[in-house]
Amino acid sequence: MTQLILFNVANGLIIGAFYALMAIGLSLIMSLSDVINFAHGGFLTVGAYLAYTLAPYVGFWGGLVLAPIFTAIIGLIVEKFLISRVYGRDPLYSLLLTFGLAFMFEDGSRFIWGAQSVPYQVPGWLMQPLSLNYFFLTGYRMFMVALVAIAVGGLFWIMSKTRLGLRIRAGTLDLETVSVLGVNVRILRNLNFGIGIYLAGLAGVLAAGQLGLQPTIGGSVLMPSFVAIIIGGLGSLTGTLLGGLLIGVASGMTAVFWPPASEAVIYVMMALVLLVRPQGLLGEEGRF
Amino acid sequence: MSFLKVENVSRHFGNLVAVDGVSMTVEPGECRAVIGPNGAGKTTFFNLITGMLGLTTGRVLLEDKDLAGIDPTHRVKLGMARTFQITEIFPELTVSENIRIPVETAAGLSMKARMSASQRSGVRQRIDQLLEEGGLSRIAHRYAGELSHGDQRATEIMMALALNPRLLLLDEPTAGMGDDETHAVARLIKRIHRESRMTIVLIEHDMRVVFNLADKITVLAEGRPLAEGTPAEITANAKVQAAYLGGAA
Amino acid sequence: MKFDLRQNALNIVIWVLLITMPAWMNAIGGYTQLGTQVVIMGLAAMALNFLLGHTGVLSFGHAAYFGLGAYGVGMTIRYLDASTPLGLLVGVLAGAVAAALIGPLIVRRRGVYFAMVTIAFGQVFYFIAVRWNTVTGGDDGLTNWHRQNIDLGLFKINIMDSAIHFYYFALVIFALAVGLMASILHSPFGRTLIAIRENERRTRFIGINVNFHIWMSWLVSCTFMALAGALFALQNNFVDPHSLYWTQSGIFVIMCVLGGMRSFWGPLVGAAIYVVLQDYLSSLVSDYWQFFIGLVFVAVVLFFPRGVMGMLRRRAVE
Secondary structure: OHHHHHHHHHHHHHHHHHHHHHHHHHHHHHHHHOOOOOOHHHHHHHHHHHHHHHHHHHHHHHHHHHHHHHHHHHHHHHHHHOHHHHOOOOHHHHHHHHHHHHHHHHHHHHHHHOOOOEOOOOOHHHHOEOOOOOOOOEHHHHHHHHHHHHHHHHHHHHHHHOHHHHHHHHHHHOHHHHHHOOOOHHHHHHHHHHHHHHHHHHHHHHHHHHHOEOOOHHHHHHHHHHHHHHHHOOOOHHHHHHHHHHHHHHHHHHHHHOHHHOOOHHHHHHHHHHHHOOOOOOOOOOOO | OOOEEEEEEEEEEOOEEEEEEEEEEEOOOOEEEEEOOOOOOHHHHHHHHHOOOOOOEEEEEEOOEEOOOOOHHHHHHOOEEEEOOOOOOOOOOEHHHHHHHHHHHHOOOOOOOOOOHHHHHHHHHHHHHHHHHOOOHHHOOOEHHHOOHHHHHHHHHHHHHOOOOOEEEEEOOOOOOOHHHHHHHHHHHHHHHHHHOOEEEEEOOOHHHHHHHOOEEEEEEOOEEEEEEOHHHHHHOHHHHHHHHHHHO | OOOOHHHHHHHHHHHHHHHHHHHHHOOOOOOHHHHHHHHHHHHHHHHHHHHHOOOOOOOOOOHHHHHHHHHHHHHHHHHHOOOHHHHHHHHHHHHHHHHHHHHHHHOOOOHHHHHHHHHHHHHHHHHHHHHOHHHHOHHHOEOOOOOOOEEOOOOEEOOOOOHHHHHHHHHHHHHHHHHHHHHHHOOHHHHHHHHHHHOHHHHHOOOOOHHHHHHHHHHHHHHHHHHHHHHHHHHHOOEOHHHHOHHHHHHHHHHHHHHOOOOOOHHHHHHHHHHHHHHHHHHHOHHHHHHHHHHHHHHHHHHOOOHHHHHHHHHHHO
């Protein structure tokens, strides 16, 4: 029993790490551009399949490096030519635009890579269990958690130490002032979007190794990412990270005791948070 | 009994002190002007009175009733109505519809899905009366969003009056207007004040309007009270002159 | 009360088209069931637009209430009592109760945040439908039930076998629901909703409890949504979890925008276009029709943001 619980907690942490990677990117974009990127899951799918397509040429490690970068480049292009055109209009339109893109990404992936799930090869030594007692602690899982930690750490560093990060944060609080101070808001939003999509692409590559590849992979993590943001508090990256891990673990634990509720439980948590602390665990009151 | 009593109110935004220890007592039927250079905290002061912002320190009393914890919506029910520096109306509705909404709300109908014939005609009469008083009858069926600045302001003031307020708060009623419009709006406010003896507090930058309307004047500078008195006293006040000249220089 | 000729002319045209639809639908290459689907989806879109277009609140999670209505009617007929009216009632109540409970949790949110919370909440019902498979049929949907004829004493409405009878049954319910929504919108309550859409701050400073009014509008909207969902299930004699998946919520929103959110009839027009387009696309490019629906979303946003009725109105003004 202990093993089963540990197994599910570990599993939950890993799933939670995906949610957190997705949610942090979504939250960055939402805070600076007032856009809910429904296509975020689509970008995850694209990242995953790109890694799969690139693997025969550049290997697993090459794919891990290149796929998120290519995904981010697609993101920059989509933002520049489509999403940036609806800034300043009723937020409804940006939601519909990204919603349409989500449909296109999913069916587009199905068209290019097929509807059937395809296997994605991870180096064999990474798949070995680290311990016989705890068979589920494979090297790949530890590796994923480490990589997510590095990515999130890197993002926090960018946000607190670099000029770009400071401008993004300032823009989140008061876009008008930032633009008056001479920052090019268009470029700022473009780069910020790219960062968010990079994280989605990275989540895609990692998910491909863990969950297998199919066109719906992105859509299925999108809603939990929303929940992570709502629970953590919009505008707080730490909160979002926490929210992602929390719902991952909660979902994993519920799978032990009452499997049918393992997906629904996170929405119940969201309801409780909205009831007790509407701004989210680490969110500020009155911002949204 | 004073009508509106503001006691030592302050509001901090982080390290910034926007309003710092301001007190003001307004008598029933008085028209009070709040003036001061840009950044004096006038609008913040207004927002503290209407409950749009919370107080850091101090109290606001309406007829000796402490308004702490009462949100803006309920302050309206206690008889406070306000207008905003940037006119807040319903741009895609006609002037008549703009007035209708507060009229129906004041009549307690805002949750009703049906009106009786007498309610219907009562509302109609009240709308016509307000349109007439505000000089808006000729433009009653035009969309509020396409009116001139002055007409939009008059619409907003009549919307506030439709609530049957006992205290009318006007934030820069003539902001951004030319001479003719300024004059028309000032005349409207003066007529309202004279005919109803309603208590009015207004923020105003145009000194001609202030001296034309106000019984008493409160001067703020950098969030603090600088002076208070009749128009004549304020004109003669050296500190006020310094603040304004300082602000201009 | 001034008589607006154009508005009334539009009403007459729409009702005449709806009432005569079975007579001309086949002639233009359609079929009666397609017309029924337009009416039902039109009701759903108009119900959503009560909140989206008339109250100005960005709701993206309405598929949940549509699905609750659908499962409500299906489960009632299958497990409780083979009665169409009872099923409809249970379906509508299920949607209304869920909306009433969720409302207070969300009405303080605005804009994109409201959209995110509503769409996320909708997922709860999706997972219940998928996981509680012994009762709901899970992924395969709820089968083995059939809408029942309605016995009015004097005569019987044969909605079980006759597509035309069912069309008129749906149309009567549509008419009642739409009439009720129109009368609410023309009441003082409805005007405060429009006031909220136009200027929330001003509305608050008129002394209106904005959050409470949004809650009420949400409740009305979700209740009619559940009614539409119940009719949808009755039409298909089947419900599956897709009807309450989050992507379906987006489809209802695009119907509103496609037709014109500012217009009372706009969402019906949008629903008609969408239903016909989907029918055509799914026969043309069976597997990838969603891609083209996505393209429609993008095209509407970029080139057609005011919708059909918005464009017509603008042309009429010019």
